[in-house]
Amino acid sequence: MNLTRHTLGEFLAAIRDPRPTPGGGSAAAVAGALGTSLLAMVGAMPKHRAASEEDVERLQAAASRCHALAERLEALVDEDSEAYEGVIAAYRLPKGTDEDRLRRKQAIQVALGTAIAAPLDVMRCCTDAIEAASTVARFGNPNAASDVGVALELLVAAERGARLNVLINLSSVDDGAELERIGEIVRTLAAECRNGSEAARALLESG
Secondary structure (H helix, E strand, C coil): CCHHHCCHHHHHHHHHCCCCCCCHHHHHHHHHHHHHHHHHHHHHCCCCCCCCHHHHHHHHHHHHHHHHHHHHHHHHHHHHHHHHHHHHHHHCCCCCCHHHHHHHHHHHHHHHHHHHHHHHHHHHHHHHHHHHHHHHHHHCCHHHHHHHHHHHHHHHHHHHHHHHHHHHHHCCCCCHHHHHHHHHHHHHHHHHHHHHHHHHHHHHHCC
């Protein structure tokens, strides 16, 4: 699909289209990619307030990490849409016979697993970026503090949006053990995102 190879106008038009993809999952990945890109930008600025060589290295490492996360989130824009298209295709399989219905049910469960994996990865990327945001907020250029603040808001929104997509797909999963496993991951990532964003905001507010 290569959504990120389209112009911004084309991508937004695709979102507005009544077809189910690209949808909220891809939008969440875009928000995350924007947030991590902003952090990478601020972390790479030549002017900063890192006073020691060690702090400079920490800032550079955070910028490099965010650059990599932004690239991964960019790839997830398409991966999320493709995964949900797999779910749609599975639900459209024939169900005229018992064998058809069994095959269809199995295909749906496999497709749901893929459709859960993509937004779960978005959650992970956003949580990692929010952790790096504290370093950028502490040592980055103070004149770019608003950029870090915008990045945090985008990342928090992206994590929450991705979480909604995980949960709605998880509600159709039949495997109880898988439900519990994914549910625990979601709860852990959500808590890390919340705590990390609060810590980064506190650093921004302290100047």
